[in-house]
Amino acid sequence: MIRPKLSLRRPLAILGAALIGLTGVVAVATPASAHHTTITATADCDRLTGERVITWKVENSETNKDATLQTVTTNPDTPVNVLSDSAKSAPLQGYVIDQGSSVTAVQRVPGDTTTANLKVYAEWLVDGVKTADNTKDETITLGADKACAPAPKCVEVDKATYSHTFDGPKGTATVKLDGDLPLCGEGKQWFTLVSYFAPRPQFATPQYVYGTPDTDWVGGTQTEITLNVEIPDCHTQVDLIWGGKDEVIDELVDGGKRYGDKKLGSPGAPGSRSKGPQGWYNGGSKSCTTPASTFASNCDGSVAVSLSNDGKISKYAVEFEVKGENGFSKKVSVPAGKADTSIVVPAADAGKIEVLVDGKAVENGTYSWQRPEDCPLPAVTTKADCKNFALTATNPEGGLPVKATFSYDGKTETRTVAAGASETVTFEAGKDKTAIVALPDLDMELEAIYTPEGNCGGGGAGGEEPGLPVTGAATGGIIAGALLLLAAGAALFVVARRRRVRFTA
Structure with a gap:
């Protein structure tokens, strides 16, 4: 039995017959005897047709007589044709082998054939008279474990690699079909690149699709694609996945669906069918929120804090912390697209105020109380006679306590005036015509004119020289003037410097 070594070389067409390069030869020799033939064979696989190609060689043992192959039988029963230098091939049966020579013939059998047999009956003639005959057959094993199949012209979608x-x-990403063969038929393989808003620069949920995923397919003459997506200007995740838009997960939530091995470059299928870097990324240097704060000072010293989470890239609730320098602290969670105006830092706890997110101050998130310009100011009234000069400071309700310093005729007294209350300081009438009431908390000074009621004769402050009469008209004018000043709250000339209130956000 012949057991040739098989190869996969492409057949060489010779004169119209596609022949296979022979990679192995197994010869089976019949023991030397008179008038016999010897058969050897080789086999190969024709990848163009998927057939086994057997090349049979039959030798004539006689060096002085021609041998005629009268009968040729094959199994499988397919034609066996002699190789020829002419354009035509002839059947092996009936062929005359010259003395001391041989003939080579080719037989094609199905690719799944495991064995093939050639049987020849030869006669030797002298002057047309048969002098001897011989029958010889041989079998070749073709290797069932290596069935011959046509070379593929395309690759099936479910077998393709990338x-x-x-x-x-x-x-950005690219995907390219491996090899030189296209996908078979109308087959297409889709791939998609998608980006997300993310709460952290590492994997964390929830995540929300940003923009429009980019998807395209490989198929037909299109063997390579390029994908591009926009990236949010904040923490993000980007995934290159196996499949079209129907594979995109709009929201990645805790306990929800995941892409798993659909990501290209994954260790398992289908992602492992594409070779390259891991097709996923987590990063970004900024938060996908836009926390902001504004401040408004109240006349009573408290500060109203407004918190907002409604910027262009706000996709998550923000946990704010509002802290006052004097111990105030409050945390508030503001949903995406919302604002909170409920926080008021009391005057006693304010000082420097900070608005924090994740332990860091938000932009323009520090503030200190500033007196609003529309807050009512304290008022000063006077009451004077020939012996005393009384000064009263009144602080309106709804404000802060104020410090008031009263100065007259070389004497000074200080009082703290509560909101909604008054404080009075009485000085003994002296020679000075004016008194000063300073309000340092407000950067204000008020000047009061000493104008006593009645006629202070005898040289007292504001009076006439002793013994000199005061005319009625003059007296009436003084009284009328005094009443007018009292009605106005006092004869006051105010010099005030107010600080402007500036808000920061």
Whole structure:
């Protein structure tokens, strides 16, 4: 039995017959005897047709007589044709082998054939008279474990492999079909690149699709694609996945669906069918929220704090912390797209105020109380006679306590005036015509004119020289003037410097 070594070389067409390069030869020799033939064979696989190609060689043992192959039988029963230098091939049966020579013939059998047999009956003639005959057959084993199949002209979609590139920070990727063969038929393989808003620069949930995923397919003459997506200007995740838009998960939530091995470059299928870097990225340097704060000072020293979470990239609730320098602290969670105006820092706890997110102050998130310009100011009234000069400071309700310093005729007294209350200081009438009431908390000074009621004769402050009469008209004018000043609250000339209130956000 012949057991040839098989190869996979492409057949060489010779004169119209596609022949296979022979990679192994197994010869079976019949023991030397008179008038016999010897058969050897080789086999190969024709990848164009998927057939086994057997090359039979039959030798004539006689060096002085021609041998005629009268009968040729094959199994499988397919034609066996002699190789020829002419354009035509002839059947092996009936062929005359010259003395001391041989003939080579080719037989094609199905690719799944495991064995093949050639049987020849030869006659030797002298002057047309048969002098001897011989029958010889031989079998070749073709190797059932290596069935011959046609070379593929395309690759099935479910067998195709790919290679890819991926740049997560830039939001770009390419996917290319491996090899030179296209996908078979109308087959297409889709791939998609998608980016997300993310709460952290590492994997965390929830995540929300940003923009429009980019999807395309490989198939037909299109063997390579390029994908691009926009990246949010904040924490993000970018995934290159196996499949079309119907595979995109709009929201990645805790306990929800995941892409798993659908990501290209994954260790398992289908992602492992594409070779390249891991097709996923987590990063970004900024939060996907836009926390902001504004401040408004109240006349009573408290500060109203407004918190907002409604910027262009706000996708998550923000946990704010409002802290006052004097011990105030409150935390508030503000949903995406919302604001909170409920926080008021009391005057006693305010000082420097900070608004924090994740332990860091938000932009323009520090503030100190500033007196609003529309707050009512304290008022000073006077009451004077020939012996005393009384000064009264009144602080309106709804404000802060104020410090008032009263100065007259070289004497000074200080009082703290509560909101909604008054404080009075009485000085003994002296020679000075004016008194000063300073309100240092407000950067104000008020000047009061000493104008006593009645006629203070005898040289007292504000009076006439002793013994000199005061005319009625003059007296009436003084009284009328005094009443007018009292009605106005006092004869006061106010010099005030107010600080402007500036809000920061």
